[in-house]
Amino acid sequence: MPPASKHTWDKTVPDEQLLxxxxxxxxxxxxxxxxxxLVRRYRDxxxxxxxxxxxxxxxxLDLSQDVLAAVWEKIGTFEGRSKFSSWLFSVTRNRCxxxxxxxxxxxxxxxxxxxxxxxxxxxxxxxxxxxEDWLLRTIRTELEPQEQQxxxxxxxxxxxxxxxxxxxxxxxxxxxxxxxxRARRKLRAAIDRRESG
Amino acid sequence: MEAHCIDVERIGDITDLPxxxxxxxxxxxxxxxxxxxxxxxxxMKSDAAAGSGVEKARPxxxxxxxxxxxxxxxxxxxxxxxxSRAPWWRGFLKPAPMLAGAAAVVVAAVVLWNARGPEEAVLxxxxxxxxxxxxxxxxxxxxxxxxxxxTAMPGADAYExxxxxxxxxxxxxxxxxxxxxxxxxxxxLPADLPSTLDLTWRVYALSGGDVIEASAxxxxxxx
Numbered sequence: 001m002p003p004a005s006k007h008t009w010d011k012t013v014p015d016e017q018l019l020x021x022x023x024x025x026x027x028x029x030x031x032x033x034x035x036x037x038l039v040r041r042y043r044d045x046x047x048x049x050x051x052x053x054x055x056x057x058x059x060x061l062d063l064s065q066d067v068l069a070a071v072w073e074k075i076g077t078f079e080g081r082s083k084f085s086s087w088l089f090s091v092t093r094n095r096c097x098x099x100x101x102x103x104x105x106x107x108x109x110x111x112x113x114x115x116x117x118x119x120x121x122x123x124x125x126x127x128x129x130x131x132e133d134w135l136l137r138t139i140r141t142e143l144e145p146q147e148q149q150x151x152x153x154x155x156x157x158x159x160x161x162x163x164x165x166x167x168x169x170x171x172x173x174x175x176x177x178x179x180x181x182r183a184r185r186k187l188r189a190a191i192d193r194r195e196s197g
Numbered sequence: 198m199e200a201h202c203i204d205v206e207r208i209g210d211i212t213d214l215p216x217x218x219x220x221x222x223x224x225x226x227x228x229x230x231x232x233x234x235x236x237x238x239x240x241m242k243s244d245a246a247a248g249s250g251v252e253k254a255r256p257x258x259x260x261x262x263x264x265x266x267x268x269x270x271x272x273x274x275x276x277x278x279x280x281s282r283a284p285w286w287r288g289f290l291k292p293a294p295m296l297a298g299a300a301a302v303v304v305a306a307v308v309l310w311n312a313r314g315p316e317e318a319v320l321x322x323x324x325x326x327x328x329x330x331x332x333x334x335x336x337x338x339x340x341x342x343x344x345x346x347x348t349a350m351p352g353a354d355a356y357e358x359x360x361x362x363x364x365x366x367x368x369x370x371x372x373x374x375x376x377x378x379x380x381x382x383x384x385x386l387p388a389d390l391p392s393t394l395d396l397t398w399r400v401y402a403l404s405g406g407d408v409i410e411a412s413a414x415x416x417x418x419x420x
Contacts, residue, residue: 010414013365020364036263036266044245045241051249061254075269152228157236
């Protein structure tokens with residue numbers, strides 16, 4: 001529940017309107033109430049995205065509290081160049097990515113699905129950022145667009161295999177699993193070539 | 198990431214762009230940007246996954262939101278607070294100026310309280326959730342007046358129409374009426390409202406003077 005306040009807003013009031021009130025002049029209580037309503041609208045979205053990313057409710061709760069704290073720090077100076085929801089998505093996503101040790105593009109389904117903070121596979125441990133840049137370039141050059149998207153959705157955005165299957169419109173019993181396996185095989189082969197060359 | 202990939206902060210704006218916009222076209226063909234759009238859409242859907250524990254998390258997050266709100270001081274208010282630390286007003290802390298100041302504050306508070314009008318209210322949802330059966334008909338503008346009508350709400354003995362300005366502050370309240378229509382003349386609205394300004398209106402169903410239902414907000418335009 002939001003703080004008790006004489007100011008509450010209908011759910012049809014757009015985010016941008018609330019943001020204008022929060023950042024406008026006048027009654028601080030009213031502005032605070034508008035900001036509260038705005039943040040509260042996305043409470044579940046932030047938590048659920050963190051949960052989807054970590055697959056761990058305790059970690060998701062910690063991360064989403066971090067996100068909310070960051071939002072309160074920045075909401076007054078948010079310039080509104082993008083949608084509030086888009087900005088909040090970016091804060092949430094960045095917090096989750098920062099909190100995990102690294103984006104592991106080669107983690108297999110067991111690791112992504114079962115381990116809250118998957119360690120990279122040995123052959124995906126890179127010395128520095130240049131290696132990651134190389135891997136990102138390799139993804140673009142070695143993988144088909146559908147394989148690239150499957151890897152992005154599953155390993156960076158951490159969507160479930162079912163969601164990736166649905167988004168990609170993949171037919172077949174294994175859904176996006178087959179696409180992901182194929183993509184990882186190609187990436188591992190590229191890594192092997194690089195290491196042996 | 199390619200040089201022209203979409204910044205994550207802007208990803209929510211992409212789907213609103215026209216189909217032929219270069220950024221939209223890029224987002225539809227670039228696997229990284231397409232994935233970001235999909236991920237953003239999942240964020241917005243916020244479907245509770247099994248075992249997510251979102252019900253347990255809500256009270257904790259609400260407490261954190263309350264805490265953040267209590268601490269949050271808008272930047273300009275903070276600035277004015279800081280500037281008020283200047284020593285010039287310390288003289289007012291002496292007993293006589295303090296008493297005079299307190300009296301002035303009381304007088305000003307009484308004057309403000311008596312002068313408060315309906316324009317201080319804002320569009321709020323402290324009324325019961327609107328029922329789909331209680332709906333607004335499209336507003337009609339005729340001869341410089343706005344004709345408003347709505348469906349009857351079972352159990353209601355009167356209706357109150359409220360009109361809100363662009364900042365959603367209440368600018369007009371029509372006296373409670375047992376009818377399911379009302380006419381608002383242009384002259385009843387604030388004189389400084391420009392023509393063809395989009396306003397919001399809402400009807401509150403009353404029973405014995407208590408609000409029992411509120412309609413969903415509707416849109417009208419000043420004549």
